[in-house]
């Protein structure tokens with residue numbers, strides 16, 4: 001090891017990157033064994049699987065957001081705000097664009113360069129609109145907390161407007177079209193059902209939810225939750241239909257307009273609010289990163305040690321990595337928080353080994369199953385692997401508890417057990433003093 005500490009740069013402080021920065025800061029940074037730097041384009045961290053709950057107003061962003069600067073101070077790493085745009089592998093430098101405050105429009109920093117000895121890219125993924133016309137102009141995305149909050153605001157505005165108007169409702173008014181019936185689309189539909197009923201119950205009583213509000217879930221494939229076991233798909237569809245959510249399968253969207261969605265069949269579905277929740281791709285700039293290998297959806301191709309195929313000093317984890325699923329030949333690990341969490345824990349140990357000059361060990365994904373939350377109504381899913389010694393179908397309260405435990409694991413990785421318990425208790429108490437959904 002050189003006289004100056006080994007420089008670990010992590011780009012992207014999401015489900016995987018922030019856990020890794022925290023762990024490395026605690027174990028190596030605080031002891032001066034490495035200098036750990038997190039480069040992240042946002043100022044606060046929010047766990048992405050809860051974004052649909054921000055959109056529905058059932059989770060408050062500000063009670064769950066983690067301030068990167070405070071986290072770095074407490075856990076022995078450096079936080080540098082900014083968006084990575086390029087890489088020089090020969091000089092081992094990450095290029096970061098000037099940081100412009102998204103609200104004020106003020107340029108806060110100039111362009112910067114960060115040198116590294118070990119680089120970990122963990123920039124997550126985006127929705128894939130497959131070039132469908134009108135998506136960028138008329139559909140809302142749920143990729144960031146700001147987008148989720150904006151959706152919520154528009155939902156509340158739509159209900160207040162409908163309640164205040166004397167004219168009859170237009171056909172698209174209070175109709176929501178959710179495009180894509182993966183976990184995000186399905187969970188969002190159930191949350192919105194609950195939210196709209198709650199909003200009305202708080203006094204917007206000129207709206208009759210059963211008559212006036214319609215939630216459509218539109219899926220191009222033959223089943224909802226196509227990536228998950230068929231029993232989950234059938235159970236979730238049954239639950240949604242019980243809530244009068246209209247589930248349309250084999251329905252490919254060809255255009256999004258200002259008044260709804262056009263399908264390949266020629267049919268139009270009117271909607272005031274359209275959410276695009278289909279497809280996954282990694283950010284496009286990864287395909288131009290100094291000849292690193294990427295796949296069709298811009299993910300960085302990595303080996304079982306999570307090192308990129310063309311540079312052993314550059315690692316990738318989380319949704320932006322195309323990682324082989326050991327034991328399932330030819331299959332990639334799915335883009336899930338569960339995988340990002342496991343990769344972060346593994347890489348924290350491997351970077352310590354790298355510093356000691358020991359060979360790296362391969363990472364093996366352990367699939368603990370899948371769970372889909374249908375809001376306050378129910379949770380369905382399966383548990384599998386070493387956790388329960390088989391493949392178990394679960395539903396209801398126990399499934400809900402298991403679903404929540406994934407977030408608790410993330411919180412424990414960031415804050416430890418004691419602070420996580422305190423935070424959970426304080427949120428439990430605070431929830432008794434505020435409305436069940438956010439009303440503004």
Ligand SMILES: Cc1cc2nc3c(=O)[nH]c(=O)nc-3n(C[C@H](O)[C@H](O)[C@H](O)COP(=O)(O)OP(=O)(O)OC[C@H]3O[C@@H](n4cnc5c(N)ncnc54)[C@H](O)[C@@H]3O)c2cc1C
Pocket residue numbers: 011012013014015016017039040041042047048049050051052082083084085122123124125142143183184283317318319320335336337338339340371
């Ligand atoms: C609504 C929704 C619900 C979901 N539900 C579930 C679920 O129930 N279970 C599950 O397992 N998974 C779920 N997922 C998927 C899960 O959120 C992701 O798999 C997980 O967040 C991936 O973690 P990550 O660290 O790779 O990326 P992210 O958590 O997306 O973090 C990426 C970070 O990189 C930052 N970043 C991006 N580009 C740059 C750049 N150029 N420079 C600097 N910083 C950058 C971003 O600001 C972000 O902080 C859901 C996703 C969504 C959107």
